[in-house]
Amino acid sequence: MSRAGARFGAVALPLSGVAAVVVVWEVASRLAANATLVPPPLTVWRAFAAMQGSDLPADIGASLLHLAIGYGLGVGAGLALALVAASSRALEAIVDPFVEFLRPISPIAWIPLAILLFGVGRAVPVFLIFYASMFPIFVATLDGIRRVDARLIHAARSLGASRRLVVTRVVLPAALPSVIAGARLSLGVAWMSLVAGEIVGGDAGIGWRILWYQEFFQMDRVMAAILIVGVLGLGADLLLRALQHLARRWNPAAAESAA
């Protein structure tokens, strides 16, 4: 395919997919006995438009705040733990079992405990996001550090670099693509935990609002809110993808395989 053709395909193919989904959705809601339970796309669109004047900006703001705090802390902690584990075999032997034990436990399992500890409110989704986003970046960073080419480290050492300089100027840049890939994975699970945490234990945010609308039986708004969750998540991922692309500008092969 030509370059322009490829670019056209990159936009047209997803768009036609979206169009197909909208058509199926429309048909399904017509076939369904109850248009309130399964609101058609146009109704959802109107609900979305009507929500603009309501609490929607505040809800989105609350969710983004939950995400910023929880994800920031989680990614920071995961990175720090990975650096600690990478610094010595002994420390890795201490940290790793904890991570391997906690990692498979769904963040949702912690919700009851989090509610008891923090009470219903912001702290529950923040804690869940923190917890969920810690592991993917930990695993990816540690793996990235382990796979740094030993020759680069040797080269730096023989050029006079101290151990600290080797870490900051060789190990971290070399592992950066893995770190960002891990940050993307973390963002995905963070976003899922955000909705779960807000619905079950939160008192604000777009996820919490889904439950609110459901209690008022406004299925069109429930659907609109779900779509907003999806779009925001996609936007955040695109941001990190752009970052990933930037970090790999010195290695076009890696950038292509990541796209």
Place this chain on the structure above:
Amino acid sequence: MEKPLDELVRLQGVGMVYQSSRDGERVEALAGIDFSVRRGEFLTVVGPSGCGKSTLLSLIAGFAAPTSGSVLFEGRPVDGPDPARGVMFQEYALFPWRTVAGNVEFGPFARGVDAATRRARAQTLIDLVGLKGFERRYPHELSGGMRQRCALARMLANEPTLWLMDEPLAAVDLQTRIILQDELLRLWGDARAGAQRPTVMFVTHGIDEAVLLADRILVLGRRPGRIKEVLEVDLPRPRAALRGSAEVARLTAHLWELIRDEAAQAIAEETQ
């Protein structure tokens, strides 16, 4: 002041045994190496694949410690890498996230040289190795020969006393190799008779290259790696003029006699 030692590097009973962490298998890479590298000489190191040439260099560079014997540099035991011992690797080992200029500046940067001085020095070296105009390129944007020039400039930026070079020209095409050989000799000071030159330890598989460049040739044998022979190359310098001469051809043939059988053995074992 103390008179500088005649020998820059001294290897005393050096042996190296690798122990695989996976299956615990032991590989004896070097055994009983007694040898001195003279200050200012161009020493080439040849020997069949797997005889421990890279191991020898990495012991002198300080990347690993010998399992027996001792390695002395300027009379002191080697304990870790040092900018006085510059290294060039076969696979370039350039920092892919740094430009040509960024790579060349790394050594002075790591040693705390101020920005203006290290920029100027990097630019001088970049011009010297013929990379002018490519300062802002990343390694992946360069040809193999250009990458190797960059690696050379990076090593030279620290003005090391000893140049440890592990098959630096193995990955470039023949024409590039000839050009780079000449440039390497020029940078080392091939034409400056009687001058105090840096000391070079140059590993190569090219036996003609080994003869053309060297003051002395260290011939290693295998299983375990040990010294088989040390050949003096009493040919006049500059050497570029001797390329293809009868003297070089004669010495190359002699060198080939020395290593032919073991080279064939190494290939036979590798293809098993």
